[in-house]
Amino acid sequence: AQKITQTQPGMFVQEKEAVTLDCTYDTSDQSYGLFWYKQPSSGEMIFLIYQGSYDEQNATEGRYSLNFQKARKSANLVISASQLGDSAMYFCAMREGLGGSQGNLIFGKGTKLSVKP
Amino acid sequence: DTGVSQDPRHKITKRGQNVTFRCDPISEHNRLYWYRQTLGQGPEFLTYFQNEAQLEKSRLLSDRFSAERPKGSFSTLEIQRTEQGDSAMYLCADLPLNEQFFGPGTRLTVL
Numbered sequence: 001a002q003k004i005t006q007t008q009p010g011m012f013v014q015e016k017e018a019v020t021l022d023c024t025y026d027t028s029d030q031s032y033g034l035f036w037y038k039q040p041s042s043g044e045m046i047f048l049i050y051q052g053s054y055d056e057q058n059a060t061e062g063r064y065s066l067n068f069q070k071a072r073k074s075a076n077l078v079i080s081a082s083q084l085g086d087s088a089m090y091f092c093a094m095r096e097g098l099g100g101s102q103g104n105l106i107f108g109k110g111t112k113l114s115v116k117p
Numbered sequence: 118d119t120g121v122s123q124d125p126r127h128k129i130t131k132r133g134q135n136v137t138f139r140c141d142p143i144s145e146h147n148r149l150y151w152y153r154q155t156l157g158q159g160p161e162f163l164t165y166f167q168n169e170a171q172l173e174k175s176r177l178l179s180d181r182f183s184a185e186r187p188k189g190s191f192s193t194l195e196i197q198r199t200e201q202g203d204s205a206m207y208l209c210a211d212l213p214l215n216e217q218f219f220g221p222g223t224r225l226t227v228l
Binding site: 004035037043044045047050091093096102103104105106107108109110 | 119148150152157158159160161162165172173206208210212216217218219220221222224
């Protein structure tokens with residue numbers, strides 16, 4: 001069965017510093033997709049970044065990058081130059097089903113990031 | 118704003134009452150997903166539609182939960198005879214390509 005593991009319940013980072021949020025996954029599929037979402041206290045799920053299993057380069061979106069290590073089955077999110085507004089819950093997720101055909105996501109338990117001024 | 122809207126944003130109800138939530142997805146996408154998120158957890162998949170067909174419903178939490186998507190546009194999620202354990206955020210999402218856009222959610226509180 002597919003599974004997402006986020007082992008850091010909470011993280012602190014100083015404003016303007018970089019932070020890495022860990023995510024490991026388990027799947028027997030060769031084709032899969034990995035996602036990161038941000039959820040502020042208001043509750044909306046904000047899509048941050050996507051990495052396909054066949055993508056040769058690590059995905060980047062502005063200050064977000066995904067450190068994809070396929071052999072280790074890890075997909076860590078790196079946030080550079082942290083800002084106070086980055087304080088939120090962060091969820092790692094992957095598509096469920098063979099090749100992700102069903103399309104729904106399975107999520108980890110999340111990491112609460114707090115940015116200190 | 119992802120373009121996915123949900124109504125209502127908040128719902129407070131008494132145990133035993135029925136509640137219905139609505140989701141309006143981005144119209145050009147044909148898949149729609151429902152999730153539930155309880156406090157301190159990631160979202161949990163409930164069901165999904167492709168156009169008006171409900172393709173997976175075994176993950177609905179009990180037979181008190183049902184969902185519809187008439188004409189393949191908006192969708193509704195109904196919970197009958199609500200229980201306190203149903204208190205959660207209910208999210209819908211649609212799936213263009215390699216993103217899944219979520220609506221703002223409906224926060225349900227069952228007293």
